[in-house]
Each structure stands twice: as C-alpha cells, then as structure tokens.
Amino acid sequence: MLKIYADIIVDRKSQKPIIIGKNGDSIKKLGIAARAELEAFFEKHIFLDLNVKVKENWRDDERTLRHFGYDV
Numbered sequence: 001m002l003k004i005y006a007d008i009i010v011d012r013k014s015q016k017p018i019i020i021g022k023n024g025d026s027i028k029k030l031g032i033a034a035r036a037e038l039e040a041f042f043e044k045h046i047f048l049d050l051n052v053k054v055k056e057n058w059r060d061d062e063r064t065l066r067h068f069g070y071d072v
Contacts, residue, residue: 003047004038009055019052027052
C-alpha cells in the first residue's frame with residue numbers, strides 16, 4: 001500500500017469551507033476520484049490523506065511559489 005499525504009492550500013479562510021463542502025462531501029468526492037486515478041497509475045492500493053490549509057497571499061509570494069514547484 002502506498003501512503004500519500006497531501007495538503008490543499010487555499011488563499012483565504014473563506015475558500016476552505018468551499019473545498020471541504022457540507023459535511024465534508026466535496027473533499028470526500030475529490031479524494032475518491034483522486035484515489036481511483038492514483039491506484040490505476042501506480043497499480044497499488046492507495047491511502048490518501050487530504051488536508052485543507054490556509055496560507056494567505058501564497059500566490060503573491062515567490063518563495064512559496066517556488067516551494068510548490070512553480071517557475072517564477
């Protein structure tokens with residue numbers, strides 16, 4: 001089994017409930033779809049742990065963008 005821990009970073013606190021959804025429905029659907037694709041790709045069972053975190057103004061911070069793999 002492959003374990004994947006991923007953070008979904010949002011820019012504002014108001015975006016976090018949108019990603020999570022009512023009773024966690026949105027993030028659950030996202031996790032199910034992502035897990036299915038990852039299992040097909042890796043041909044292994046996947047444990048996927050998704051977390052939503054707020055990092056204000058991350059899109060305007062060059063250091064953070066580089067850390068996330070963006071070429072700035």
